[in-house]
Amino acid sequence: MGRLHFIPTPYKDESALSLIYRCAKNNGYQNLDNFSFACGGLHFSSLGLAQFYGGIVHRILRSDPLVDAEQMEAIDSVFPKQVRIAGENYAQFEKIRVHRTLLRTHLALCPECMKSGHLNVMHSFLFSEVCPIHGHIYISHCPGCGKLLDWTHLNNFHCRCSYDLRQSPLDLSDDSCSKLVYEAFGTGDQLFFDRLKECMMASQALRAASANRSIALDACARMASGNKSAFFNETRKIQKRFPCLHRMAILIPFLRCKDQTIRDFSIEYYCNTLQTKPNSHCNKCECSDLPFTRAELKIILKPNTGLSHCIPSPRKEPLIKSLRYYKCPPICKLVAKNDDIEWDDEDAFAYPDEKFTPLSYEQAAEILDCSPHVVTSLIRHHYLKGKKIPTKLDFITTTSWLEDFTNTYAFHYEAMTKNLTKAERVFPRVPSPKADIVHKAPTLHLKKHLPQDVRDEIEHRRNTKRKPKPTPARQWLTAAATARRLNLRLNDILQLRKIGVLAEPQVRLGKYCKEYAYSIDDVEKALNWRVNHMTLDEAASFIGCHKFLIQKRYIETGFVPSVKLSLTLLSLESVAKCARHHELYTTIGGITNELALPQWWFVNKFITPGILHPLPQDHPDAIPNQSVLIRSEALKLLNAYFTKRENPVFCVFYQPESNRDNAYRVLDKEKGEGEGEGEGEGEGEGEGEGEEI
The missing domain is CATH 3.90.105 (Molybdopterin biosynthesis moea protein, domain 2)
Structure with missing residues (x-):
C-alpha cells in the first residue's frame, strides 16, 4: 500500500474510531478489515486498543506528508494515551482521564450520529447509554439480524447482513444525565469522573443482575455530581426497591469509597434515616439478587458467619470484574440476625441537613472534656445518640446529638461543686437505658433535677475555655x-x-x-x-517503575545496598542512585520488554553487528552480569530504524500481549527471507514492533 490520498481532519469531540472509519471510507476501502489487509495487517485485536495514541492507525495518519502541524495536533488530541497511575490503567484524553475498564469493548452507535457522518466521543464509554447530542439510546445489536455489531466489517454503517444502521428505529430517552457527563468531559472535570467510577463500583442498583443499566448509570451520574440532594434522592430509590434490607447493606459500598464527599453523604444519610426491623420478608424485595464482596459481608452479617451458604456471583460490570462477589439469599434475614446492626422505632427517610456535622468519638471527647472511652461508653449505654460506622471513624455522633446530651445530662463530677454541703450533694442518678451491657456506664444526673445555681455553674464551666493540662511525655x-x-x-x-x-x-x-x-x-x-529509608513500593513510585525491576536489577545484583526486614528498605541515597540510573540507562531485557520487541531480534539487529555497545564492566554505572545500554542511544537507533522504512504502516508503537505471538511469527519468517540482505534492504524486519506509549 502506498501513502493515503486523504487524511480527514477531526471534528469537535469526534471519537478516534469515527476518524478511522472516515479515513478508510474516503480512501476507497469498504470496511476496516479491507483497510487492514491493504495495510499489511493493522492487528485490530480489540476495539479499545485500536483507538489509543501511538497505535498503528494513529502512526499512519500523523506520518503522512500531507499532514501539517496543526492537523497533526488535532489528530493527536483525538487518540487517548495510555497512562498507569497507582497500579491502574487509564485512558488520558485531552482534558480528563478515564479508567480503562470504562471504555467499550463492543461497538455502540447513535443512528443520528451515523447520518451526520461522524460519531461523538461519548459512544466510546460504558457510562454513556444515551447520545448527549440527539438523545437517542445507542444500538449495539443490528435490528436486522439481531447480532452484535462487528466494528471491523461495518461497511458505510451497514451491517454484514446489509441492514442500514442509519435507518434503525429511534429510541428516545432522557438525556439530562448524558448531557451532564458530556459537559463534565468538555470542561475537564476530573473530580466528577473519579466520583463516577466510585459510584459505579458502589451502586447496588448497578450490581443487581435485573437492573436497568441505563437508569442505574443515570443514578450514578447524579450521585457523582456532588449534589447532596441528588445523592439522597437516588439512595432513597434504592432503599425503596429493597424495603426489608437494612440501609447499612445498601450504604456499605459508599462508606468504603475513596472519595471523601461520597463518604460524608453516606454517613449523613445513614445517621438521619430511621428504619424499623421488619417482621416478615416482603415479596417485592429483590435482596437475593444483590452481590457483595467478602469484606462487605463481614460487616453486614453476624460475626463469625461463614460464606459457605453464599453463591459466587458472575462479574457483570467490567469495572468490577477484578473483585469476587457473592449472593447470600435471603440477605435480609441474615442481616437482621446481626446484633451490631441497630434498628429504630419508626420509619423515616433522610433529607439533607446543612447543619449536620459528624464528630468522631475523639472530637466529642474533646468537646465534653473527657476521655474517648467515656464517649464510647455513653453511646453504648444510649445516653448519647451515636452510630457505629464500619470505617476508620468507628463510633460517630453529631453536633446536634451532642448538644441534646449536654442540655439533658450532667456528669457527676460537674454536679459536685465546692459550694454545696455534703447533704446537698445527694442527687438522683440516671439509670442506664440499656442494662444488659457489661461495661460500667459513667454516673450522670438529669440537669432538670439539679438546683438552678448548680446548673448555672455547670454552664459557666462549660462555656469557659480551659487550658489543656500538659500531658507528661512518655519516657x-x-x-x-x-x-x-x-x-x-x-x-x-x-x-x-x-x-x-x-x-x-x-x-x-x-x-x-x-x-x-x-x-x-x-x-x-x-x-x-x-x-531516611524507603520501602520498595515507595521507591518504585518515586522512580516511576515496577518494584520487581528494582529488586532484580539493582538489589539482587548488589548495585545498591538494602536492609532486609519484612519489607525491603532502601536508603534515600540508594533510591536517588537507582532513579538516576533508570533515567539514563536500560538493559537489553528492559528495553525489549518496554517496547514489546523480541530480545533475539534486538540482539541480532543491534548488539551482534556492533551498532550498539553495552557499558564495559569497569564503568562506574555498569551492573554486574547485566548488559547496560544508554537509553537515549537505544531509542534513537530504534526510531531511526523504523522511521527510514518506506512503508510506514508496519511501524507499530504498541502491541498487546495477545499479539506478540503474531509478531514473532512475522519476524521468524522475515529472518529466513532476509538472510544475506543488509539492514537497509530488510523492509519487513521488525513487523508489528515499536515503541511503547
Whole structure:
C-alpha cells in the first residue's frame, strides 16, 4: 500500500474510531478489515486498543506528508494515551482521564450520529447509554439480524447482513444525565469522573443482575455530581426497591469509597434515616439478587458467619470484574440476625441537613472534656445518640446529638461543686437505658433535677475555655508502640536491634507484669533512621517503575545496598542512585520488554553487528552480569530504524500481549527471507514492533 490520498481532519469531540472509519471510507476501502489487509495487517485485536495514541492507525495518519502541524495536533488530541497511575490503567484524553475498564469493548452507535457522518466521543464509554447530542439510546445489536455489531466489517454503517444502521428505529430517552457527563468531559472535570467510577463500583442498583443499566448509570451520574440532594434522592430509590434490607447493606459500598464527599453523604444519610426491623420478608424485595464482596459481608452479617451458604456471583460490570462477589439469599434475614446492626422505632427517610456535622468519638471527647472511652461508653449505654460506622471513624455522633446530651445530662463530677454541703450533694442518678451491657456506664444526673445555681455553674464551666493540662511525655515505649511509631511490623524490631538501629530494651514493671520497653531517645534515633529509608513500593513510585525491576536489577545484583526486614528498605541515597540510573540507562531485557520487541531480534539487529555497545564492566554505572545500554542511544537507533522504512504502516508503537505471538511469527519468517540482505534492504524486519506509549 502506498501513502493515503486523504487524511480527514477531526471534528469537535469526534471519537478516534469515527476518524478511522472516515479515513478508510474516503480512501476507497469498504470496511476496516479491507483497510487492514491493504495495510499489511493493522492487528485490530480489540476495539479499545485500536483507538489509543501511538497505535498503528494513529502512526499512519500523523506520518503522512500531507499532514501539517496543526492537523497533526488535532489528530493527536483525538487518540487517548495510555497512562498507569497507582497500579491502574487509564485512558488520558485531552482534558480528563478515564479508567480503562470504562471504555467499550463492543461497538455502540447513535443512528443520528451515523447520518451526520461522524460519531461523538461519548459512544466510546460504558457510562454513556444515551447520545448527549440527539438523545437517542445507542444500538449495539443490528435490528436486522439481531447480532452484535462487528466494528471491523461495518461497511458505510451497514451491517454484514446489509441492514442500514442509519435507518434503525429511534429510541428516545432522557438525556439530562448524558448531557451532564458530556459537559463534565468538555470542561475537564476530573473530580466528577473519579466520583463516577466510585459510584459505579458502589451502586447496588448497578450490581443487581435485573437492573436497568441505563437508569442505574443515570443514578450514578447524579450521585457523582456532588449534589447532596441528588445523592439522597437516588439512595432513597434504592432503599425503596429493597424495603426489608437494612440501609447499612445498601450504604456499605459508599462508606468504603475513596472519595471523601461520597463518604460524608453516606454517613449523613445513614445517621438521619430511621428504619424499623421488619417482621416478615416482603415479596417485592429483590435482596437475593444483590452481590457483595467478602469484606462487605463481614460487616453486614453476624460475626463469625461463614460464606459457605453464599453463591459466587458472575462479574457483570467490567469495572468490577477484578473483585469476587457473592449472593447470600435471603440477605435480609441474615442481616437482621446481626446484633451490631441497630434498628429504630419508626420509619423515616433522610433529607439533607446543612447543619449536620459528624464528630468522631475523639472530637466529642474533646468537646465534653473527657476521655474517648467515656464517649464510647455513653453511646453504648444510649445516653448519647451515636452510630457505629464500619470505617476508620468507628463510633460517630453529631453536633446536634451532642448538644441534646449536654442540655439533658450532667456528669457527676460537674454536679459536685465546692459550694454545696455534703447533704446537698445527694442527687438522683440516671439509670442506664440499656442494662444488659457489661461495661460500667459513667454516673450522670438529669440537669432538670439539679438546683438552678448548680446548673448555672455547670454552664459557666462549660462555656469557659480551659487550658489543656500538659500531658507528661512518655519516657518508655513498648515494642508494639515502637513498631507503630516506625511504621514497621512487630517482628522487625528484633532485626533493628541486630543491625544496631535500636538499643537493647530495658525491663520495666508494667501494669500487670514485667515488660520490655525502649527509651524514647532510642526510638527517636530509630525514627531518624526510618525517615531516611524507603520501602520498595515507595521507591518504585518515586522512580516511576515496577518494584520487581528494582529488586532484580539493582538489589539482587548488589548495585545498591538494602536492609532486609519484612519489607525491603532502601536508603534515600540508594533510591536517588537507582532513579538516576533508570533515567539514563536500560538493559537489553528492559528495553525489549518496554517496547514489546523480541530480545533475539534486538540482539541480532543491534548488539551482534556492533551498532550498539553495552557499558564495559569497569564503568562506574555498569551492573554486574547485566548488559547496560544508554537509553537515549537505544531509542534513537530504534526510531531511526523504523522511521527510514518506506512503508510506514508496519511501524507499530504498541502491541498487546495477545499479539506478540503474531509478531514473532512475522519476524521468524522475515529472518529466513532476509538472510544475506543488509539492514537497509530488510523492509519487513521488525513487523508489528515499536515503541511503547
